[in-house]
Amino acid sequence: MEVPPPLVLKRHLYVPSKTLMGPGPSNCSHRVLEAMSNPVLGHMHPECLQIMDEVKEGIKYIFQTLNDATMCISGAGHSGMEAALCNLIQDGDVVLMGITGVWGHRAGDMARRYGAEVHYVEASFGRALSWEELTFAFEAHRPQVFFIAQGDSSTGVIQQNIREIGELCRKYDCFLVVDTVASLGGTEFLMDEWKVDVAYTGSQKTLGGPAGITPISFSKRALTHIRKRKTKPKVYYFDILLIGQYWGCYGTPRIYHHTISSTLLYGLREALAHFCALGLKAVVRRHQECSKRLQLGIEELGLEMFVQREEERLPTVNTIKVPFGVDWKKVAEYAMRKYSVEISGGLGPTVEHVFRIGLMGENATVERVDMVLSILNEAIQSIKLKAVKTERSKI
Amino acid sequence: MEVPPPLVLKRHLYVPSKTLMGPGPSNCSHRVLEAMSNPVLGHMHPECLQIMDEVKEGIKYIFQTLNDATMCISGAGHSGMEAALCNLIQDGDVVLMGITGVWGHRAGDMARRYGAEVHYVEASFGRALSWEELTFAFEAHRPQVFFIAQGDSSTGVIQQNIREIGELCRKYDCFLVVDTVASLGGTEFLMDEWKVDVAYTGSQKTLGGPAGITPISFSKRALTHIRKRKTKPKVYYFDILLIGQYWGCYGTPRIYHHTISSTLLYGLREALAHFCALGLKAVVRRHQECSKRLQLGIEELGLEMFVQREEERLPTVNTIKVPFGVDWKKVAEYAMRKYSVEISGGLGPTVEHVFRIGLMGENATVERVDMVLSILNEAIQSIKLKAVKTERSKI
Numbered sequence: 001m002e003v004p005p006p007l008v009l010k011r012h013l014y015v016p017s018k019t020l021m022g023p024g025p026s027n028c029s030h031r032v033l034e035a036m037s038n039p040v041l042g043h044m045h046p047e048c049l050q051i052m053d054e055v056k057e058g059i060k061y062i063f064q065t066l067n068d069a070t071m072c073i074s075g076a077g078h079s080g081m082e083a084a085l086c087n088l089i090q091d092g093d094v095v096l097m098g099i100t101g102v103w104g105h106r107a108g109d110m111a112r113r114y115g116a117e118v119h120y121v122e123a124s125f126g127r128a129l130s131w132e133e134l135t136f137a138f139e140a141h142r143p144q145v146f147f148i149a150q151g152d153s154s155t156g157v158i159q160q161n162i163r164e165i166g167e168l169c170r171k172y173d174c175f176l177v178v179d180t181v182a183s184l185g186g187t188e189f190l191m192d193e194w195k196v197d198v199a200y201t202g203s204q205k206t207l208g209g210p211a212g213i214t215p216i217s218f219s220k221r222a223l224t225h226i227r228k229r230k231t232k233p234k235v236y237y238f239d240i241l242l243i244g245q246y247w248g249c250y251g252t253p254r255i256y257h258h259t260i261s262s263t264l265l266y267g268l269r270e271a272l273a274h275f276c277a278l279g280l281k282a283v284v285r286r287h288q289e290c291s292k293r294l295q296l297g298i299e300e301l302g303l304e305m306f307v308q309r310e311e312e313r314l315p316t317v318n319t320i321k322v323p324f325g326v327d328w329k330k331v332a333e334y335a336m337r338k339y340s341v342e343i344s345g346g347l348g349p350t351v352e353h354v355f356r357i358g359l360m361g362e363n364a365t366v367e368r369v370d371m372v373l374s375i376l377n378e379a380i381q382s383i384k385l386k387a388v389k390t391e392r393s394k395i
Numbered sequence: 396m397e398v399p400p401p402l403v404l405k406r407h408l409y410v411p412s413k414t415l416m417g418p419g420p421s422n423c424s425h426r427v428l429e430a431m432s433n434p435v436l437g438h439m440h441p442e443c444l445q446i447m448d449e450v451k452e453g454i455k456y457i458f459q460t461l462n463d464a465t466m467c468i469s470g471a472g473h474s475g476m477e478a479a480l481c482n483l484i485q486d487g488d489v490v491l492m493g494i495t496g497v498w499g500h501r502a503g504d505m506a507r508r509y510g511a512e513v514h515y516v517e518a519s520f521g522r523a524l525s526w527e528e529l530t531f532a533f534e535a536h537r538p539q540v541f542f543i544a545q546g547d548s549s550t551g552v553i554q555q556n557i558r559e560i561g562e563l564c565r566k567y568d569c570f571l572v573v574d575t576v577a578s579l580g581g582t583e584f585l586m587d588e589w590k591v592d593v594a595y596t597g598s599q600k601t602l603g604g605p606a607g608i609t610p611i612s613f614s615k616r617a618l619t620h621i622r623k624r625k626t627k628p629k630v631y632y633f634d635i636l637l638i639g640q641y642w643g644c645y646g647t648p649r650i651y652h653h654t655i656s657s658t659l660l661y662g663l664r665e666a667l668a669h670f671c672a673l674g675l676k677a678v679v680r681r682h683q684e685c686s687k688r689l690q691l692g693i694e695e696l697g698l699e700m701f702v703q704r705e706e707e708r709l710p711t712v713n714t715i716k717v718p719f720g721v722d723w724k725k726v727a728e729y730a731m732r733k734y735s736v737e738i739s740g741g742l743g744p745t746v747e748h749v750f751r752i753g754l755m756g757e758n759a760t761v762e763r764v765d766m767v768l769s770i771l772n773e774a775i776q777s778i779k780l781k782a783v784k785t786e787r788s789k790i
Contacts, residue, residue, distance in 0.1 A: 005671035006452035015433040037432035038410040057401035075470045076653040110631045212656030236505045237477045258471040261607030276400035
């Protein structure tokens with residue numbers, strides 16, 4: 001039996017233009033999009049290796065690190081989480097997951113598959129982890145690896161005290177993995193100064209690059225540990241010694257590891273170049289100012305932020321309580337249908353409880369904040385009105 | 396200490412235009428490149444899911460399969476190899492690797508990391524596996540999984556009898572994994588008819604799509620086995636039950652698994668659409684005709700194909716013996732410097748022994764064949780002449 005060519009592929013490609021103000025991806029700039037239509041390059045061509053070198057320097061800057069083992073994983077943000085855990089964990093290692101939303105649980109799922117003994121320390125719903133929770137859990141479990149998302153995009157919670165957690169980890173001879181996928185660029189992050197052992201971030205959030213290529217960096221301390229492993233990391237594709245060799249991290253000849261997507265490299269390179277031109281501090285300040293403006297606006301609309309404490313609110317992914325009696329899905333649909341603007345619902349524990357409004361990269365501007373506030377308000381009012389009408393029609 | 400923004404990112408992005416006639420990536424068409432500068436979409440947006448559905452149909456066509464579990468892995472071709480092995484292998488499983496070049500060894504490295512007991516059956520250098528070698532190895536090892544690259548891009552060898560290997564695997568109750576990264580589109584491949592359990596291919600070879608997104612398909616038989624596993628596959632990122640759920644393969648609601656790169660989806664979608672419009676049989680015929688023409692030309696130039704038996708030559712990646720006394724690297728450099736044409740050297744066991752000329756996608760045309768032959772000849776003559784001059788100057 002022959003499988004015929006599908007009719008759907010006879011249609012033209014249809015890609016609408018939207019304003020992506022959910023938890024990510026955010027919009028790519030024209031510069032980034034244009035870069036990705038450049039001709040492809042071979043994965044060992046000098047011009048491709050040159051772009052990789054430039055990307056590497058950009059990543060060092062955004063992480064504020066001098067780590068040699070700074071590179072990208074060829075995969076989504078999740079592949080950064082995999083690579084961090086895969087390289088550090090050996091069978092039976094005790095791994096502690098900090099939970100301020102869904103991401104610690106995801107990391108726990110991965111770590112268990114790698115053979116770790118996984119424990120969790122969970123913050124109260126909508127809160128960051130307290131110092132007491134952290135120190136108690138460290139003392140109880142004495143982990144070899146500790147994982148925390150600096151910003152958890154499901155709850156909109158930020159864990160502020162990474163510096164202190166870095167010290168705590170050293171005290172317990174533990175490696176610190178920080179997921180900065182949703183936070184980097186929206187808040188301070190000083191990898192070296194804070195003694196972070198592995199950090200990775202999303203290309204498609206504040207950077208405004210394409211999804212599918214994930215910046216990651218390993219400290220010298222982590223690298224030394226990985227070099228001394230008794231068994232190879234369980235995944236060839238995530239083996240940081242091999243990937244780093246391809247990325248020219250260790251001063252050894254560059255050896256082919258996989259075929260990198262030059263297209264995504266172009267996009268990420270241009271996103272990083274733009275980010276660097278603006279400057280890290282200015283980018284962070286802008287994201288914070290935009291979030292503050294949004295928070296004020298939310299209050300003025302009579303709505304409430306989900307994260308109670310102002311200092312625990314992630315500036316990049318803002319969570320807003322869905323008002324009683326309002327269907328979040330209808331609000332999101334309204335915004336998309338009428339304005340092609342993405343306002344997102346919750347994820348995991350916050351599903352149906354919150355709206356998530358992303359202010360990242362191109363969309364972290366005063367104009368976008370005012371726009372999204374206006375649309376959110378209009379959408380909620382319209383949904384409420386419709387609900388009233390439906391009720392009346394029932395009478 | 397503050398890490399300053401890197402100066403290299405103040406320069407403009409530089410991407411030269413080359414004709415990629417190595418083992419891949421091949422050139423993307425204008426249609427594919429243009430598609431990738433479309434605005435990004437969210438990974439759960441209906442338009443994105445729609446494109447994924449279209450891509451899925453396209454993959455079913457190119458693999459000639461009706462498998463529900465047909466999707467892409469968000470990663471390079473290597474991630475397809477990982478996903479195939481990761482989902483099938485449980486600790487202690489006996490896995491047999493067919494070796495006709497480097498790829499069976501690569502798969503062996505991966506499988507060992509996943510806890511398999513790995514055995515190899517190796518063809519003579521530059522040859523496909525014989526039926527005797529295969530049956531002897533199956534009888535000796537009684538594997539649970541057998542891996543073979545239909546085309547090995549390092550040697551240019553094609554394994555023709557996948558259909559018979561499919562029968563052999565059934566006889567031994569073994570799962571058959573076929574790597575079609577370098578072969579699909581250049582030779583016949585009938586996944587269902589040949590009883591292949593897992594197949595994956597490269598997006599950046601005959602398809603002429605972007606690297607970084609890897610089509611893969613699992614048979615119902617493989618899927619049933621995976622559903623019955625006692626332990627989860629070792630890698631969340633490659634868990635085909637979760638990825639397939641996101642790709643809408645199992646008739647269940649689509650659940651977020653990772654952030655797919657919409658950019659790469661656009662490129663792959665357009666590459667598949669073009670491929671489907673041409674038709675599988677016509678594409679295969681064209682690749683074979685081009686390879687035949689190249690082989691004739693090679694003989695006419697007094698050069699020799701590396702693979703002795705004509706029927707064991709892979710049409711997509713053609714390996715040509717480097718003539719005695721000629722430095723392959725200088726030939727490749729000449730072609731690149733003077734014509735911006737990529738002619739590649741060997742890989743693994745063929746390093747320094749062969750040139751590899753890729754005739755794939757956009758570059759599988761009569762015109763390109765004639766061009767690359769002419770350039771190859773010119774380059775070799777020029778290098779020889781220089782060598783003679785250098786010799787003379789020494790006298």
